[in-house]
Amino acid sequence: MQYIYPIIKADYLQRTRSYSFLITLAITIFMAYSFIPAQDASYTTLSANGYKGAYNSAWVGYVSGIMTTIMLSYFGFLLINSGIKKDIDTEVGLIIATTPISNFKYLLSKQLSNYLVLLTIAGITFCVSIGVFLIRGTGYPFILSNFILPYMFFAVPALFVVAALAVVGEVFLGKRNILQYIVYFMLCGICMGFINSKSEASASGLFDPFGLSLITKSVTNHINTHYAENIKGVSFGFIFNGQKVYKPFVWEGLNWSALFIGSRLVWMAMGFALVYISSLFFHRFDFKQALSAKKSEKEAASISLAQPMTKPIGMNKAALPSLTFNYGIYPLVKTEFLLLIRQGNKWLWLLNSGLWIAMCFVPLNIAHAYLLPILLFLQVTRWSELATKEKTNRVHYFAYASYKPLQRMLPAQILAGIVLAVSLCLPVIIRCALAAGIYAIVDVINGAIFLVLLAVTLGILTGGKKLFEVFFFLLTYSVLNKLPVTDYLGSLPHQNMNLGLLLVLALNLVLLLISFVARRYQTRHL
Amino acid sequence: MPFIKKNLFLSLAVTFVVNVVSYHHIILYLYMALSITNLSKQYNAEKTAVSNFSLTINKGVLGLLGPNGAGKSTLMKIIATISKPSGGSLLLDDIDIVQNPNSIRKVLGYLPQDFGVYPNLNAYEFLEYIAAMKGVGGKGLRQRIDLLLEGVNLTADAKRPIGSYSGGMKQRIGIAQALLNDPKVLIFDEPTVGLDPEERMRFRQLIADLAQDSIIILSSHIVSDIETIADEVAIMQSGKLITHAPQHEIIKQAEGRIFEVLLNNSELNAFKHQHKVIDTARQADQIKVRYISTSGSAAPSSIPVTATLEDAYLFLTQNNS
Numbered sequence A: 001m002q003y004i005y006p007i008i009k010a011d012y013l014q015r016t017r018s019y020s021f022l023i024t025l026a027i028t029i030f031m032a033y034s035f036i037p038a039q040d041a042s043y044t045t046l047s048a049n050g051y052k053g054a055y056n057s058a059w060v061g062y063v064s065g066i067m068t069t070i071m072l073s074y075f076g077f078l079l080i081n082s083g084i085k086k087d088i089d090t091e092v093g094l095i096i097a098t099t100p101i102s103n104f105k106y107l108l109s110k111q112l113s114n115y116l117v118l119l120t121i122a123g124i125t126f127c128v129s130i131g132v133f134l135i136r137g138t139g140y141p142f143i144l145s146n147f148i149l150p151y152m153f154f155a156v157p158a159l160f161v162v163a164a165l166a167v168v169g170e171v172f173l174g175k176r177n178i179l180q181y182i183v184y185f186m187l188c189g190i191c192m193g194f195i196n197s198k199s200e201a202s203a204s205g206l207f208d209p210f211g212l213s214l215i216t217k218s219v220t221n222h223i224n225t226h227y228a229e230n231i232k233g234v235s236f237g238f239i240f241n242g243q244k245v246y247k248p249f250v251w252e253g254l255n256w257s258a259l260f261i262g263s264r265l266v267w268m269a270m271g272f273a274l275v276y277i278s279s280l281f282f283h284r285f286d287f288k289q290a291l292s293a294k295k296s297e298k299e300a301a302s303i304s305l306a307q308p309m310t311k312p313i314g315m316n317k318a319a320l321p322s323l324t325f326n327y328g329i330y331p332l333v334k335t336e337f338l339l340l341i342r343q344g345n346k347w348l349w350l351l352n353s354g355l356w357i358a359m360c361f362v363p364l365n366i367a368h369a370y371l372l373p374i375l376l377f378l379q380v381t382r383w384s385e386l387a388t389k390e391k392t393n394r395v396h397y398f399a400y401a402s403y404k405p406l407q408r409m410l411p412a413q414i415l416a417g418i419v420l421a422v423s424l425c426l427p428v429i430i431r432c433a434l435a436a437g438i439y440a441i442v443d444v445i446n447g448a449i450f451l452v453l454l455a456v457t458l459g460i461l462t463g464g465k466k467l468f469e470v471f472f473f474l475l476t477y478s479v480l481n482k483l484p485v486t487d488y489l490g491s492l493p494h495q496n497m498n499l500g501l502l503l504v505l506a507l508n509l510v511l512l513l514i515s516f517v518a519r520r521y522q523t524r525h526l
Numbered sequence B: 001m002p003f004i005k006k007n008l009f010l011s012l013a014v015t016f017v018v019n020v021v022s023y024h025h026i027i028l029y030l031y032m033a034l035s036i037t038n039l040s041k042q043y044n045a046e047k048t049a050v051s052n053f054s055l056t057i058n059k060g061v062l063g064l065l066g067p068n069g070a071g072k073s074t075l076m077k078i079i080a081t082i083s084k085p086s087g088g089s090l091l092l093d094d095i096d097i098v099q100n101p102n103s104i105r106k107v108l109g110y111l112p113q114d115f116g117v118y119p120n121l122n123a124y125e126f127l128e129y130i131a132a133m134k135g136v137g138g139k140g141l142r143q144r145i146d147l148l149l150e151g152v153n154l155t156a157d158a159k160r161p162i163g164s165y166s167g168g169m170k171q172r173i174g175i176a177q178a179l180l181n182d183p184k185v186l187i188f189d190e191p192t193v194g195l196d197p198e199e200r201m202r203f204r205q206l207i208a209d210l211a212q213d214s215i216i217i218l219s220s221h222i223v224s225d226i227e228t229i230a231d232e233v234a235i236m237q238s239g240k241l242i243t244h245a246p247q248h249e250i251i252k253q254a255e256g257r258i259f260e261v262l263l264n265n266s267e268l269n270a271f272k273h274q275h276k277v278i279d280t281a282r283q284a285d286q287i288k289v290r291y292i293s294t295s296g297s298a299a300p301s302s303i304p305v306t307a308t309l310e311d312a313y314l315f316l317t318q319n320n321s
Helices: A004-016 A019-035 A057-080 A083-089 A092-097 A103-135 A145-173 A177-193 A213-226 A258-281 A293-306 A330-342 A348-361 A364-378 A380-385 A396-400 A405-434 A438-462 A466-480 A497-523 B002-030 B072-079 B101-105 B123-134 B140-151 B167-178 B197-210 B223-229 B247-252 B265-274 B309-320
Strands: A043-047 A051-053 A235-240 A247-249 B033-042 B048-058 B060-065 B087-092 B108-111 B185-189 B215-219 B232-237 B240-246 B258-263 B276-283 B286-292
Touching: A004 A083, A004 A103, A019 A057, A019 A103, A019 A438, A019 A466, A043 A051, A043 A057, A051 A057, A057 A103, A057 A145, A057 A177, A057 A235, A057 A466, A083 A092, A083 A103, A083 A145, A103 A145, A103 A258, A145 A177, A145 A258, A177 A380, A213 A247, A330 A380, A330 A405, A330 B123, A348 A364, A348 A405, A364 A405, A364 A438, A364 A466, A380 A438, A380 A466, A396 A405, A396 A497, A396 B123, A405 A438, A405 A497, A405 B123, A438 A466, A438 A497, B033 B072, B048 B072, B048 B087, B048 B215, B048 B232, B048 B240, B060 B072, B060 B223, B072 B185, B072 B215, B108 B167, B123 B140, B123 B167, B140 B167, B167 B197, B197 B215, B197 B223, B215 B223, B223 B309, B232 B247, B232 B309, B240 B247, B240 B309, B247 B309, B258 B265, B265 B276, B265 B286, B276 B309, B286 B309
Parallel strands: A051 A247, B060 B215, B060 B232, B108 B185, B185 B215
Antiparallel strands: A043 A235, B033 B048, B033 B087, B232 B240, B258 B286, B276 B286
16 A cells, blocks of 8 residues: 555545545536526525425535436536556556556545545535535534534545546447447436435435435434325435426434445445455556457558668658648638547447437427437537647647647637537438428537537637546536526527527637637747 | 840740749749747736847757756747737848748648547547648649648547547657648747657658758757758746757867766765766766766766767756756
């Protein structure tokens, strides 16, 4: 353990010493504040068939703990699933591979640094929850244990499992980020299904890594017993119902059973076990192992062709054709588009095609409100690379020293992104056109442009992809949950459609301005 | 007659103007000079990368030498317009390239020290992309890329993703991209890294060809590369210019200071404390030591030897520190 401590420390510091992490923390504070909605807010985060808890220590502490567990289990995965990839990109992995550290210890150190990053964020939401309780103070006494215990028994074990799954995902699915997200979110969906399950095993939390089935049972029992109701379960997450009037009830928290605490330890042990199993399959930065025999032969053949230096550097300058200058941006747009298309796993295009075709046939409102945001989210790694790839691939030296990079390069990237985004939206656009929904067409195109500009701006400002990826996940999550304020594609009915449209348009202009100003600075300050 | 006279005068005037305009480029390229005056780059109160640097660079090859952290790469980035100086001026002929960076970008070829590539593109696509950035297009582009790829011996691998290239092959792609726009100002930061000896030799020949009508600034840790390529040498240390002169004049500064002596194994450590040892070579049971005498007086039994650029570089940087 003493040997892996410095690795964990270095990895943790490397991840947290960045502007994007600072911005993530700022978003965390905002999110943590929104976990406990004001009494007159148009949403709730935990509701039980029209009932909502009074804001005592137990309710505020538990809701904050639960929401932190759920939200961090989802978007936290996106935040941490690149620890090994970073070592591959920076080639530090090659150095690590030559050291005596075992695969298990290396992966364990990655898991633990993942875990520390998540705990740092959870620590902030914990502090904010206490602050919110004091701000929203409704006269109930402050009981510290009601804040500590939900974090200790919900968030701490669940995040340990998330940290382990991030390592497992990187070992088995490597750079196929989208596939990792799909598999992970499916897994989360299955686990969330256990929360409202009535079986004894699930109530004890054995099959529930989040441990939230315990609270579900407690809240439903409390309401059914005290208010003569027969509610089946509770809902977690941001639930928007307008300014619905909830019936208040006073809930005093949970009685923690030894079985439940034991089940948390079992889940944590499972996390360890998963990391151990992954270590048996870990590539240890030797990627040739992962190639199929056929591919290996092909690769070997091409390498053997490349090796001999039959004709070294040297050229007849006079033979070069005369130069023709063309300062238009079309060739740049073309290559940027090509790079966008080629990014990621080509098999993902099968899924994209399936969704694209489905959008032509399912009811328009479903295509617009569900399939389109999902299809756009599946391209998250393409968008996030749009304005960051030159830096991550260290091509920015060429790009910034080229002729008018600000007037040519950046517009080309934005245009290529818009072309792809609008192409993906095409079935909805055409169907809206057929239905004479001019507003909807403008909304969708406006939204597609917003998405591209958001990716470009966040990429330029942070120099990395993570912040946009997490933000876009939250945005998609909110859109799918019909949060009106996040409806960037205009799929929800609004009281004032023009206002929403103008708001997105204004946002687009602001993002465009920020991206140009920031890139202008970057091109001269390497 | 007055009509013919007037027309003749007009025609001569037009011809004169046209010639002046069309030869402007030729004149510009013939007498092209890059003037650096009192250039400085300060990152913060404690860190100054380039300090009060002045130099005029004409056509030919300028070799830039200096220890790590001397400010060579920063200077090159400033000339390549990707870093803004904190003070001073940088003129390409009479054009201020700090204020008008696009004026040099049109005629610039830049090979950075730690550049990367897009791994998903093949060599041809990558060069096409860089050409688009440089504004090079037209029908001749394909042939130009073909010839450049042939010149750097990458034709056979042009259709393979660059991600699968070796370090030397990537370096050759870097060299090819720098030459895409027939640059008049070429900046090479450690260009021979990753090249094998044969490639290095050919690269030197290429530079010699290009130096006929371009300003070439080249930095390298391999002094022998500079020695065989550069017409003039500038040595930097701690962000400052120590010296700038033709090679032979720089070497002259170390003449009479370089000696060789045969020592026993046991004497070597004590000798190192008294003299700056440049090189050692085992000879039978003794060691031949090449060293710099900073005071000018040699150790007993020493033989004076002809100084090389490497000797002069070590002598000057040691003297300065």
